Amino acid sequence: MDNDYLSGVIWFNIGAFSFGLILAISSFVHYKKLGRTRTGVYWAIGCIATCLLVMNGIIKVSDVMDEHMKKEAFELLNERYEDRGDPNNESYDNLEVVVTPDKLRSSTSYNIYVANFNKQYSYKGKIKITIRNKKDKKVFTHVTESITIKPGEKKEIENALYDTWHPNYSWKWLGELKK
Missing domain, CATH: 2.60.40.2360 (Intracellular proteinase inhibitor BsuPI)
Known part of the structure; x- marks a missing residue:
């Protein structure tokens, strides 16, 4: 993997964590006002985890699609070589x-x-x-x-x-x- 890819993944995860943290704080404050602090903690943890899981799921699906496209291109390279190449x-x-x-x-x-x-x-x-x-x-x-x-x-x-x-x-x- 190249550095640009890893840098992008890190920044996407920082963004997902930040968004999850904002949702976590909001839900915790809401449930604390209702007197249900424990429920607020569960919601806070769930918000952060969900945001990170969704973002990493999107990244994984994108990676799988890229690998599939690369595999098809390499197969096409092999087919064209078999048609036009000169192995001798x-x-x-x-x-x-x-x-x-x-x-x-x-x-x-x-x-x-x-x-x-x-x-x-x-x-x-x-x-x-x-x-x-x-x-x-x-x-x-x-x-x-x-x-x-x-x-x-x-x-x-x-x-x-x-x-x-x-x-x-x-x-x-x-x-x-x-x-």
């Missing part, structure tokens, strides 16, 4: 890219996955990705940051954001294979 030679034919659009409310996140099926050569460089509409017209082009993909490695590299969803894409390697 070390070449660009053994490098694959999959771009999966993920529709958000006001934009689309294009998740980029790469794989190097070469056995000895690493790829170092960038990838130029062109998103195309249904009529195969270029909508926008995205060039990734410089990456290194070791032999046999598969990974998600980054996301490209755009305001609308488009179904097609093409890609081009802008780098070199090295031993």
